[in-house]
Amino acid sequence: MSDVMIMLNKNELPRAWYNIHADLTQPLPPPLHPGTGKPATPEDFAAIFPAPLIEQEVSRQQWIPIPEPVLDIYTMWRPTPLIRARRLEQFLQTPAKIYYKDESVSPAGSHKVNTAVAQAYYNKISGTKRLATETGAGQWGSALSFATQLFGLECVVYMVKVSYEQKPYRRSLMQIWNATIHASPSPQTEVGRKFLEADPQCPGSLGIAISEAIADTVSHAHTKYALGSVLNHVMLHQTVIGLETREQLQRAGDSPDVFVGCVGGGSNFAGLAFPFIFDRNRKKSARFIAVEPSACPTLTKGPYCYDFGDTAQMTPLLKMFTLGHGFVPPGIHAGGLRYHGMAPLVSALYADKLIEAVSYPQTAVFEAAVTFARTEGRIPAPETAHAVRAAIDEAVQCRNRKEAKTIVFNFSGHGFFDLVSYDKYLAGKLDDFSYSEEKINEALRSLPKVNEPA
């Protein structure tokens, strides 16, 4: 009987998150105030985030203890399994070893819950009664609904209208977990009403939904805002993934050559990779590959500069790889990867060439997903399937070069709510959206002119 699942005991759950900001040779370029263009102060964030999260956002402390009530909830599904994909290896006839960290076992079905629980907790102890957020297809919204339900917070989710109507299943999850969901643009906020007046049929976008969630936050008492990716504190909370993986690989006696994760805002990739990047015990030659859709090629085609996090220019400016806050990616099924920017921490590592990036069109991604499902049984989310594609390609290269490398990728979420996209792929009806240089150049012209702080 072969070694397939590598499990940890609950007492091996990490007790602290790893903050990679501590190990960067220089601190991140600071966020800038959207009005003044000057470095934003912690006070600037106080209207939308509770103090402990603002503190984590700017902290350069290497280890930050995980509070007991958060650990207590983590134990409902953590430590998650690390699984050796032996059947996939056999199918590919590769000498490589392929492992995947299965974050899909969480109640909401993805890694997003790791930060949702932490954010709900810090808001709870800071006196927040109500959290506002946005969601596209609903991965983040459902994770936050689950977390707020456990802490007895209200949760209001602005869900991009086209997803609200066409993807009802994660909406159902949110309802089961007691969240209030508004199709965005909504009549709830001034910005929403403005978009509805201009076009009552407006399908919405993540940019509008973010603006509505922030507008809701600042206009309601005891309400804060929660974001599911991009920010430093989100990356921090996700490091439980990599910390567990490190322990599990040690138990398996393996040291990886290649780490792989998909990137939208960057948090699941960061969660897996960060604890290894500055680790003295990792192989010197180890590579870290961020995988993005070629329809939204932030790292592979964008510049590294200051930009807004949302379309309506309400958020602070962050220095990051970006396609411009005006960029609207085509409607690929991996909705979670349709974001114009990239986490500042991931961006800084990419600028320093500590990590690599690669992009794939969606039919190649679904082909890999189906290969995985037919060998390993599990159905990846379309986002996760990007990591599967890159892991398979690395393993095939190992076969061609006769190299017995060890590859680890993050299985960030399951695809049970995305089966319509699999149906389309299997019926040969899936489009590849070609990367449009023109469209990106147009969006890049929307980049704000910024005097970078020295």
Place this chain on the structure above:
Amino acid sequence: MSDVMIMLNKNELPRAWYNIHADLTQPLPPPLHPGTGKPATPEDFAAIFPAPLIEQEVSRQQWIPIPEPVLDIYTMWRPTPLIRARRLEQFLQTPAKIYYKDESVSPAGSHKVNTAVAQAYYNKISGTKRLATETGAGQWGSALSFATQLFGLECVVYMVKVSYEQKPYRRSLMQIWNATIHASPSPQTEVGRKFLEADPQCPGSLGIAISEAIADTVSHAHTKYALGSVLNHVMLHQTVIGLETREQLQRAGDSPDVFVGCVGGGSNFAGLAFPFIFDRNRKKSARFIAVEPSACPTLTKGPYCYDFGDTAQMTPLLKMFTLGHGFVPPGIHAGGLRYHGMAPLVSALYADKLIEAVSYPQTAVFEAAVTFARTEGRIPAPETAHAVRAAIDEAVQCRNRKEAKTIVFNFSGHGFFDLVSYDKYLAGKLDDFSYSEEKINEALRSLPKVNEPA
């Protein structure tokens, strides 16, 4: 940090299935040939089942080794977690301990895979090239598709037409795993064509789909039939659930007072309960509760007698609790519990009063499911929610009586493909189908007249 998940290592996976037939004081009443009414011989089954499964069907050997290739696949998700539902306990303010065995973590999302893998394996080594089966909502069809895909067998699934059209997601799963799916009644078989001729809009039924799968089997070379519940060998394969649970409870230092599982054909209940029923170490006072829908009250309202397994009277006659093979249960959302009969092994134990049965209407069941989802995070399948209801009621009774009992139930599958039914429940649009004595009495009149063998 409280003890939540109790995990076993892969080397603690059971190496043999437990055959409760060995411990019954007398052998089960034999199946009868549908044509002659005489006890069916192993040869009678040879047209539809491979020899090793027929052997298991009649075996009275107490332990049957699990073949290495089956164990090897089990390790892809087994041992499954046993989880202490502390948050549910707190919510109910009960002194009871509640544990659930999480079978939803399998690739196909339910316990069905435990027998699907075993059946695919024994067919493979017996020279079968192709397996035919029926499915209602698709739990069993998707489990068998997964298993046949891993063993390189063809799989053809006759799926009840109304489900084929209204519940496309488990159909998508089956397609991903390479199965061929026919909406039943189909033009593929004579019996299907007959139904289509009579009514081209015929929505189908499980009874018709079984008949089509058997008709397909006997008319194709190298093809056998696979059944997902009811039969002895299916109960046998499911005992990995209870065997693991026994080990996990021992580790937790607990000995249960109450075991709970939902029953349609009986296999997930059997899987959990059978290893404990004749166990000398279990509490003498322990109770075993089978939970069924009040819309299909096989154990609580049916007689114990010989009946056919399908509507078209093609299967052998089995002695079981039954509502009559002509009984068509109302369209409750727990499709997997809409079966007129009950596994002969479960029936014999119930007749001997070694187990109990209870029934619930579906709104009470969904209320329990939502309570569970809001405390424990996991979304139960509508079938599983019946077990949740009974476990909660037992725990509430413990509160009222101030008894610190230990309750264990089987979380047989997740509800990610059943969220439409949750939406209906939350919108107050779910019907309770009242139990119709008249309808059952009518169906009971269809029971065959049988001279029971001495």
